[in-house]
Amino acid sequence: MVVRTRRAPHWVPFNACDPCAENVCNNGGTCVTGTGTPFICICPDGFSGETCNETETGPCSPNPCKNDGVCESRRGDVFTDYVCRCQPGFEGIYCQTSVQGADLTSLTGNGGNEA
DSSP states (O other), X not given: OEEEEEETTXXXXXXXXXXXXXXXXXXXXXXXXXXXXXXXXXXXXXEESTTSOEXXXXXXXXXXXXXXXXXXXXXXXXXXXXXXXXXXXXXXXXXXEEOTTXXXXXXXXXXXXXX
16 A cells, blocks of 8 residues: 655655655665654765755865865764865865975965965
């Protein structure tokens, strides 16, 4: 028996006996039952929402790293974290600190991020 249940923001069809009989999760999400709710979707990196139908911007958008630092997102069980990989001559959590004595003349700019 297939019924429809109201799941914000739209109606989602599911099998009353096994909600995951028809995978209601989008974008490669995994449907899981037995969690105290009819079902939950475990979403792959880059997606969120009840059925993995929303695109995650994540902590790297906009880039929190300064001086052309590269933001790398790290997904955990509870939250998403990030780390900044600094260009030569910079250090700090956000690559905000110029390393004293470093040769910065080879750098072409800071990508619009002021230290």
